[in-house]
Amino acid sequence: METSSFLLQFAQQLINGISLGSIYALIALGYTMVYGTIKLINFAHGDVYMVGAYIGFFATTFLGMSFLPALLLAMVGAGILGMVIERAAYRPLRNAPKIAVLITAIGVSLFLEYGSMLLVTPQPRTFPAILSSTPIHFGGLIINSQQVLILGVSVFLMVVLTYVVNYTKLGKAMRAVSFDTDTARLMGIDVDKVISYTFAVGSALAAAAGVLVGVYYNSIDPLMGIMPGLKAFVAAVLGGIGVIPGAMLGGVIMGVIEALVSGFISSTFRDAAAFGILIVILLFRPAGLLGKNIREKV
Amino acid sequence: MSKKWLLLISTIVAVSLFAVLAAGCGGGAKTDSTEIKIGGDFEITGGVANFGKSTVNGIQLAFKEVNAKGGVLGKKIVLVIADNKSEPSESANAITKLITQDKVVTVLGPVASSNVLAASQIAIDNKIPLLTATATAEKVTVDNGKVKDYIFRACFIDPFQGEVMANFAAKSLKVKTAAVYVDNASDYSKGLAQVFEEKFAKNGGKIVASEAFLAKDTDFKSALTKIKAANPDVIFIPAYYQEVGLIVKQARELGITCPMIGTDGWDSPKVVEIAGAAALNNTYFSNHYSPEDKDPNVSNFVEAYKKEYGQVPDALAALGYDAALMLIDAIKRANSAEPAKIKDALAQTKNLQVSTGILTLDASHNPIKSAVVIEMKDGKQTFKEKINP
Numbered sequence: 001m002e003t004s005s006f007l008l009q010f011a012q013q014l015i016n017g018i019s020l021g022s023i024y025a026l027i028a029l030g031y032t033m034v035y036g037t038i039k040l041i042n043f044a045h046g047d048v049y050m051v052g053a054y055i056g057f058f059a060t061t062f063l064g065m066s067f068l069p070a071l072l073l074a075m076v077g078a079g080i081l082g083m084v085i086e087r088a089a090y091r092p093l094r095n096a097p098k099i100a101v102l103i104t105a106i107g108v109s110l111f112l113e114y115g116s117m118l119l120v121t122p123q124p125r126t127f128p129a130i131l132s133s134t135p136i137h138f139g140g141l142i143i144n145s146q147q148v149l150i151l152g153v154s155v156f157l158m159v160v161l162t163y164v165v166n167y168t169k170l171g172k173a174m175r176a177v178s179f180d181t182d183t184a185r186l187m188g189i190d191v192d193k194v195i196s197y198t199f200a201v202g203s204a205l206a207a208a209a210g211v212l213v214g215v216y217y218n219s220i221d222p223l224m225g226i227m228p229g230l231k232a233f234v235a236a237v238l239g240g241i242g243v244i245p246g247a248m249l250g251g252v253i254m255g256v257i258e259a260l261v262s263g264f265i266s267s268t269f270r271d272a273a274a275f276g277i278l279i280v281i282l283l284f285r286p287a288g289l290l291g292k293n294i295r296e297k298v
Numbered sequence: 299m300s301k302k303w304l305l306l307i308s309t310i311v312a313v314s315l316f317a318v319l320a321a322g323c324g325g326g327a328k329t330d331s332t333e334i335k336i337g338g339d340f341e342i343t344g345g346v347a348n349f350g351k352s353t354v355n356g357i358q359l360a361f362k363e364v365n366a367k368g369g370v371l372g373k374k375i376v377l378v379i380a381d382n383k384s385e386p387s388e389s390a391n392a393i394t395k396l397i398t399q400d401k402v403v404t405v406l407g408p409v410a411s412s413n414v415l416a417a418s419q420i421a422i423d424n425k426i427p428l429l430t431a432t433a434t435a436e437k438v439t440v441d442n443g444k445v446k447d448y449i450f451r452a453c454f455i456d457p458f459q460g461e462v463m464a465n466f467a468a469k470s471l472k473v474k475t476a477a478v479y480v481d482n483a484s485d486y487s488k489g490l491a492q493v494f495e496e497k498f499a500k501n502g503g504k505i506v507a508s509e510a511f512l513a514k515d516t517d518f519k520s521a522l523t524k525i526k527a528a529n530p531d532v533i534f535i536p537a538y539y540q541e542v543g544l545i546v547k548q549a550r551e552l553g554i555t556c557p558m559i560g561t562d563g564w565d566s567p568k569v570v571e572i573a574g575a576a577a578l579n580n581t582y583f584s585n586h587y588s589p590e591d592k593d594p595n596v597s598n599f600v601e602a603y604k605k606e607y608g609q610v611p612d613a614l615a616a617l618g619y620d621a622a623l624m625l626i627d628a629i630k631r632a633n634s635a636e637p638a639k640i641k642d643a644l645a646q647t648k649n650l651q652v653s654t655g656i657l658t659l660d661a662s663h664n665p666i667k668s669a670v671v672i673e674m675k676d677g678k679q680t681f682k683e684k685i686n687p
Contacts, residue, residue: 009527012552016519122343124540126571135551142553217516217544219572221345227514262520267509268482270520 008140013263014256019147019216021255022154026209027232028239028247029161030082030202036178036242037198039098043105044085045206046229047112050222052078052207053214054120060130067130067215071153074211075204082203083196091192109229117222124221127214146216157208158248161201165244174198178242231258234278240291249289334375334635336361336625337396337405337426339417344384345513346538348566349409349614353431354379356618357406359606360626370629382408386416393417397424403635404429406621409614410538411435411486414449422448427641431621432614434459434562435485439663450644450663452621452652453586456486459561460493462584462669462685463534468501470671470683471557471582473531477507479521479545481537484513490536490561498534506530511541518545519552526554538563543572550577562586565613565672565679575677586613587654588670588681599653613654620652 027049034042055077059070089108093101136143165171173194176184185191213228214220231254239250254274261273281288338357341350357377365374378400380392389408396402397420404427408414414433421428429450430438436456439449467473476498481487495505507528509521522545525533535545535558542564549558550573557580564583589600589610599619603611611619627650629635632643647659655667673682 005527009523012523013520016517016523020517020519117343122347124568124572126568129574133551135553142551144551213516218547218574219516219540219544221540223344223514224516228516259520262509263524267511267521267524271512 009263010260011141013259015141015143015147016263017256017259018252019150019255020259021235021252022151023209023213023228023251024232024235024254025248025251026154026157026205026212027228028236028251029158029244030206031233031236032239032241032244032247033174033198033202035236036244037174037181037195038090038094040090040101040105041233042199042202043102043229044089044108044112045202046225046232047109047116048078048082048085048203048225049206049210049213049228050220050225051081051112051116051210052203053210053220053224054116054125055207056211056214057125057127057220060128061125070130071208071211074207078207078210079200079204082199085203086196086199091195113222113225120222122222124219127218127220131215150212150216153208153212157205161205161244164201170194170197231274234274237288238277238281240288243288243290243292246288246290253289332373334370334373334629335400335402336375336377337393337400337402337407338377338379339382339389339392339396339405339407339413340379341384341409341413342379342381344382345540346384346410348539348568349432350384350407352612352614353407353409353618353621355607356431356603356611356615356620357622359603359615360619360622362606363602364626370626371633371635373635375626375629377406378402382413382417384410384413386412389413389416390420393420393428397421397426402426403637404625404640406431406618406625409433410484411438411489412484414438415485418446418449422446425641426637427644429621429625429644431617432562433486435489437485437489445662448641450624450659452624452657452665453617454667454669455664456489457493459584459669460490460536461497462671463559463561463582464494464497464501464503465685466582466584466671466683467498467532467534467559468503471532471559473503473557475504475506475530475532477509477525477528477530477533478505479509479511479518479525479533479535479537481513481541482510484537486538486563487536491534494534494536511545513538513541515541516544518548522549522552522554525549526552530556532556533558535560536563539566539569540572543569546573546581547577555580557581559583562613570674570677578674578677581674582682583672583674584669584685585672586669587616588672588679590679590681591670591684593655595651595653595655616653620654620657623652624650624657 030045034040052074055074056070059065059073085108089104134145173189176189177191177194181191235250235254236247239246258270258274262270340354341347361375361377369375380396382389382392393405396405406429409432411433414430418428427448431452433451434453434456439446478491480491507525509525511518535542546558560583562585565585624647628640628643632639650657657665657667660666668684668686670684671682672679
């Protein structure tokens with residue numbers, strides 16, 4: 001391969017990887033926020049993403065909404081779902097052993113997958129064309145206008161999230177609960193409420209990712225959350241689980257690595273590379289790229 | 299603690315063993331003497347549920363027609379369906395349930411080759427014939443050069459389909475280089491890719507890129523970018539409709555304009571919904587039949603199907619219908635509903651008129667029959683050419 005065409009292909013793969021990675025990042029944020037507050041890997045998170053995509057689908061197809069209202073509706077809907085899941089499935093187990101909560105999370109995940117199969121049928125659905133997709137040619141590179149949109153919406157949501165976490169009262173409460181739940185409670189913070197909001201925010205971000213994927217790939221089905229859910233989980237671990245900027249970084253790195261592996265090595269190794277990263281990270285830097293090494297409190 | 303658990307588990311095991319034995323000794327459910335029970339191990343839910351549904355519709359139509367004429371051997375023929383969720387492990391469960399609980403005399407299905415392969419050993423062990431309408435992988439009926447006694451099919455096989463498309467690419471499209479993009483999770487896809495590569499090379503063509511994805515993937519742009527850089531004249535995508543739709547859409551978005559070709563896994567309206575009509579222009583795939591075929595056997599079937607279900611039958615529906623006709627024919631010739639006799643009669647199927655042509659089973663239990671190539675034009679399937687074996 002000559003150098004210029006190599007560079008061109010490399011740049012194209014970077015673009016592919018970043019747009020995929022920003023989806024992972026949005027989902028990974030939910031994992032990481034929930035883990036940060038109650039130390040739970042919420043395995044149902046990938047399925048909340050799926051439900052978000054379906055809400056977006058029904059809003060556009062049957063209510064005739066355009067993109068932004070549908071996106072907002074999906075985020076609100078999934079946010080409520082997240083709160084309901086937390087209230088019904090996880091809060092009663094707040095003092096139970098961690099393994100019980102983890103198994104419950106897997107149960108909730110299966111419930112959402114097969115419950116929605118029953119409700120909306122297992123057929124893949126196709127989003128109506130609510131956004132035009134015009135290819136933008138950029139000196140040999142091809143960027144789709146929808147890729148730009150994905151990136152734009154993701155960055156915007158991450159900026160909003162960073163603001164909320166760092167500069168609002170709710171964000172301060174979240175950080176306090178994450179730092180030390182018991183002390184936060186002693187300081188008069190309503191811990192249950194904060195955890196509930198954390199689920200709502202994380203779920204809303206996943207729903208946004210779901211709608212973006214639906215619009216971009218144009219195909220959704222009840223099991224669509226499994227693989228992205230796992231990949232986003234790896235992304236969260238890669239960035240340092242519990243650390244918000246880590247989830248964003250981890251997501252983008254995952255997307256880019258996947259694109260480069262399938263572009264320059266072989267598409268067969270793509271998933272192996274994704275999960276290989278998880279193993280390497282766990283071996284050499286268990287706290288993740290941006291994670292702090294905090295010793296478990298005894 | 300651990301002793302208690304052990305006791306509990308062994309009690310459960312003992313009780314369930316006893317229950318199984320008791321059921322076995324009791325002779326199981328009594329079969330109604332006015333019915334012949336046929337099992338259907340099908341993809342009712344999951345990735346290729348569209349295919350499962352069409353096939354079952356075709357079968358039900360054939361059964362309904364024959365029952366209206368007084369049934370087979372004076373008995374009504376009924377289909378008992380079990381869902382395999384489009385997964386091989388569930389397919390094995392489904393066929394076990396059909397054979398042991400429902401006591402069916404023959405099993406029809408599943409659609410996908412992987413799911414048939416998972417079910418076939420169970421059928422053989424229980425000496426119940428398994429007739430798949432649609433599984434095209436070569437090793438479905440043959441294992442290590444030995445024909446599986448109890449396994450049959452009603453459709454042509456992958457080597458034939460791969461050869462048809464390789465010849466079509468080389469002779470009708472007149473292309474020199476090809477890329478192959480294969481679903482690594484599917485026996486069907488890998489088998490087709492292998493044959494295509496061999497036959498295309500034999501025709502003087504060159505495979506310039508060979509990439510893989512996994513069923514359920516949604517992003518194909520990285521591999522497609524790589525394929526684009528190899529600059530092939532044609533891309534061969536032997537896969538199922540959900541991924542095909544996404545691949546074609548994303549390929550066109552990346553500015554890949556060359557023809558894309560595929561096989562019967564493309565045959566679903568979902569492809570058009572997902573990819574969009576414009577992206578599908580300049581794509582071709584091989585199939586078992588075309589509803590536009592003017593043959594009266596085809597048009598009669600198309601009319602009856604439309605009347606029953608209000609839609610044009612796809613190839614899967616036609617094959618399901620054909621498989622049901624094969625089975626009915628075999629039971630009539632065997633003059634018995636005993637599994638072993640049905641098996642012998644199925645193996646001797648000869649010159650049977652079915653909706654997609656005249657069908658004769660060869661020694662490997664594979665039908666000898668023709669294929670068609672379909673071209674997609676503005677979202678519509680159009681009949682391109684018919685290719686005889």
